Amino acid sequence: MIAFKTYTGIVAPLDRPNIDTDAIIPKQFLKSIKRTGFGLNLFDDWRYLDSADLVDAKKPRKLNPDFILNQSPYDKATILLARENFGCGSSREHAVWALIDFGFKAVIAPSFADIFYSNSFKNGFLPVKLDEKEIDKLFDEVDVNLGYQVEVNLLQQTVSSDSGDVFKFEIEKNLKERLVKGLDDIGLTLQMSEEIRAYEQARSNSAPWLFS
Amino acid sequence: MAGKTLYDKLWDDHVVHDFGDGSALIYIDRHLIHEVTSPQAFEGLKLAGRKPWRLSANLAVPDHNVPTVNREIIEDPISKLQLDTLDSNCKETGITKFDMFDPRQGIVHVMGPEQGASLPGMTIVCGDSHTSTNGALGAFAFGIGTSEVEHALATQTLVLKKAKNMLVRVNGALGKGVTAKDIVLAIIGEIGTAGGTGHTIEFAGDAIEALSMEGRMTICNMSIEAGARVGLVAVDQTTIDYVKGRPYSPIDENWDKAVEYWSSLKSDVDAHFDKVVEIDAATIEPQVTWGTSPEMVVSVTSTVPNPADIQDVVKREGMEKALKYMGLPAGQAISDITLDKVFIGSCTNSRIEDLREAAEVVKGKKIASNISLAMVVPGSGLVKQQAEEEGLDKLFLDAGFEWRDPGCSMCLGMNPDRLSEGERCASTSNRNFEGRQGQGGRTHLVSPAMAAAAAIAGHFVDVRQS
Numbered sequence: 189m190i191a192f193k194t195y196t197g198i199v200a201p202l203d204r205p206n207i208d209t210d211a212i213i214p215k216q217f218l219k220s221i222k223r224t225g226f227g228l229n230l231f232d233d234w235r236y237l238d239s240a241d242l243v244d245a246k247k248p249r250k251l252n253p254d255f256i257l258n259q260s261p262y263d264k265a266t267i268l269l270a271r272e273n274f275g276c277g278s279s280r281e282h283a284v285w286a287l288i289d290f291g292f293k294a295v296i297a298p299s300f301a302d303i304f305y306s307n308s309f310k311n312g313f314l315p316v317k318l319d320e321k322e323i324d325k326l327f328d329e330v331d332v333n334l335g336y337q338v339e340v341n342l343l344q345q346t347v348s349s350d351s352g353d354v355f356k357f358e359i360e361k362n363l364k365e366r367l368v369k370g371l372d373d374i375g376l377t378l379q380m381s382e383e384i385r386a387y388e389q390a391r392s393n394s395a396p397w398l399f400s
Numbered sequence: 401m402a403g404k405t406l407y408d409k410l411w412d413d414h415v416v417h418d419f420g421d422g423s424a425l426i427y428i429d430r431h432l433i434h435e436v437t438s439p440q441a442f443e444g445l446k447l448a449g450r451k452p453w454r455l456s457a458n459l460a461v462p463d464h465n466v467p468t469v470n471r472e473i474i475e476d477p478i479s480k481l482q483l484d485t486l487d488s489n490c491k492e493t494g495i496t497k498f499d500m501f502d503p504r505q506g507i508v509h510v511m512g513p514e515q516g517a518s519l520p521g522m523t524i525v526c527g528d529s530h531t532s533t534n535g536a537l538g539a540f541a542f543g544i545g546t547s548e549v550e551h552a553l554a555t556q557t558l559v560l561k562k563a564k565n566m567l568v569r570v571n572g573a574l575g576k577g578v579t580a581k582d583i584v585l586a587i588i589g590e591i592g593t594a595g596g597t598g599h600t601i602e603f604a605g606d607a608i609e610a611l612s613m614e615g616r617m618t619i620c621n622m623s624i625e626a627g628a629r630v631g632l633v634a635v636d637q638t639t640i641d642y643v644k645g646r647p648y649s650p651i652d653e654n655w656d657k658a659v660e661y662w663s664s665l666k667s668d669v670d671a672h673f674d675k676v677v678e679i680d681a682a683t684i685e686p687q688v689t690w691g692t693s694p695e696m697v698v699s700v701t702s703t704v705p706n707p708a709d710i711q712d713v714v715k716r717e718g719m720e721k722a723l724k725y726m727g728l729p730a731g732q733a734i735s736d737i738t739l740d741k742v743f744i745g746s747c748t749n750s751r752i753e754d755l756r757e758a759a760e761v762v763k764g765k766k767i768a769s770n771i772s773l774a775m776v777v778p779g780s781g782l783v784k785q786q787a788e789e790e791g792l793d794k795l796f797l798d799a800g801f802e803w804r805d806p807g808c809s810m811c812l813g814m815n816p817d818r819l820s821e822g823e824r825c826a827s828t829s830n831r832n833f834e835g836r837q838g839q840g841g842r843t844h845l846v847s848p849a850m851a852a853a854a855a856i857a858g859h860f861v862d863v864r865q866s
Binding site (some may be wrong): 203205206207210211214215216218219220221222233239242246250263271272273276277278279280281282284292299301302303306310311337344360361362373374377378380381382383387388393395396397398400 | 469547550661836
């Protein structure tokens with residue numbers, strides 16, 4: 189898995205609460221059997237004025253000039269700033285794949301939906317939780333500083349900017365360690381194969397119907 | 401020491417390894433698979449040279465892309481590729497799959513309990529957030545992403561952080577014409593779409609105990625819309641009667657052993673919950689969503705709320721955006737909202753009881769002339785058969801509804817069933833997000849009875865008066 193330690197980039201403000209995974213990547217683009225290529229359709233309904241040609245993905249589209257990611261320098265943003273309950277709705281990991289494929293490395297919000305949060309870590313993508321006031325501050329900063337950048341430092345657990353703001357964020361130890369080292373989750377679990385087999389043995393005695 | 405909640409018990413019984421920091425390696429008893437979220441997982445497995453850990457724990461069924469008419473020919477080549485990929489992945493690995501023409505095929509969350517593949521006390525996962533539906537059986541069931549699908553396939557386990565415990569108690573009895581869907585929409589309206597984030601919600605109280613398994617499934621299905629990955633209802637006689645005799649259910653002495661174990665699957669009287677919400681069932685009226693989030697919901701007797709009344713800026717702007725998208729003025733009576741389409745189906749409301757409730761309303765009536773399409777999509781081939789045996793299909797067809805084959809259909813429009821730009825739909829599904837039922841489509845979430853009544857009237861009506 190891809191590791192994440194620190195990253196500095198332009199912040200794109202998306203000032204909405206409850207951004208759901210249907211908005212991040214609409215269902216008509218979930219039919220690929222690969223993990224790549226979803227960036228083109230990230231926030232599709234907001235980003236384009238016309239509908240996608242599902243057969244010819246390369247066909248030129250009409251960009252919505254009002255949408256933040258279509259405006260310079262946010263078209264090169266790598267850190268997304270949003271409001272509460274980011275990533276709610278469907279469990280589709282395609283939402284994380286689409287954000288990564290577009291170029292995002294991290295998203296900063298006051299809160300995240302549980303499945304989106306967990307999916308992020310499986311892909312080397314960092315969801316950062318800051319409190320509401322700090323998020324307000326960041327939105328204000330982005331508003332007055334064109335091309336506002338922050339450094340997201342997972343090792344120090346901080347988000348900091350040139351203007352001197354440093355915001356500390358919390359993250360579970362286990363998740364942090366896996367992301368910093370870029371560990372392969374399945375490989376790690378398979379090191380516990382003996383324990384899994386022992387569990388199955390004991391459970392099949394006490395609840396045999398689960399193994400018949 | 402306080403007693404255990406149902407969730408605590410289910411968690412403890414599945415711990416393979418405790419990491420000591422609130423997370424554990426949890427054993428997965430049942431893994432349900434559909435075509436949208438699994439291809440990349442199978443690919444990852446193959447690239448790493450790994451095989452499924454325990455084949456018999458898995459069961460696959462196509463649902464999201466399956467057309468609900470003429471499924472012999474799938475016109476969309478990308479839909480077809482996804483369906484074919486599920487087919488070849490199951491063949492290569494040896495995983496059992498019900499194909500599109502099998503009467504057992506249906507929406508994965510309808511099929512699981514119907515087959516007895518989902519049982520009380522199990523850990524059940526699927527790459528789909530509405531896996532929470534299965535929690536109605538007293539099972540620890542939750543949606544996962546594709547990386548976790550691969551992890552579950554390869555190891556039969558998942559690394560999970562234990563959630564907090566939340567109790568939603570619905571006291572007293574429901575009024576006539578008020579259903580499980582109205583309960584869950586009212587709960588979401590009360591606690592919000594992030595109200596259950598980080599928690600497992602156990603639904604309890606007289607009104608929940610009085611529900612059938614179908615009704616309990618509707619409630620647990622939408623616990624994810626309240627932010628909770630897992631919804632639960634304690635096991636009681638209703639649960640055990642439901643499970644008995646299903647194809648994958650235990651038999652003989654295993655049945656007796658299982659029932660003994662299942663009977664312990666309830667929260668202890670002195671169990672501690674981190675959050676408790678009490679709701680009086682008698683105050684719940686038929687619900688209709690007016691916005692683009694399930695928490696934007698009011699009763700049918702009410703009006704579209706006015707953003708100007710809201711102090712919080714973020715919330716007010718969210719409401720304004722929602723009303724603009726929905727094409728609704730603040731203050732409009734809900735019963736004045738006219739509709740273009742009506743959809744009865746989805747993993748929330750496509751079981752036999754849902755169809756019976758809707759059929760009762762449309763019996764002997766005709767859909768209104770402004771309704772361009774009213775459709776009923778049973779949750780599985782077996783639900784369809786049962787409904788036809790009871791003559792429900794005739795009632796729907798006579799009223800002007802289309803009677804379709806099972807699948808996810810217009811709940812998310814990955815198949816040919818979808819809304820066009822600006823079309824307004826009364827839908828028994830679970831999400832009213834922008835574009836969910838089709839780009840530019842406007843969704844109002846309601847119960848099957850309310851959807852049926854709206855189809856007849858052409859606008860929302862209070863089903864208690866129709």
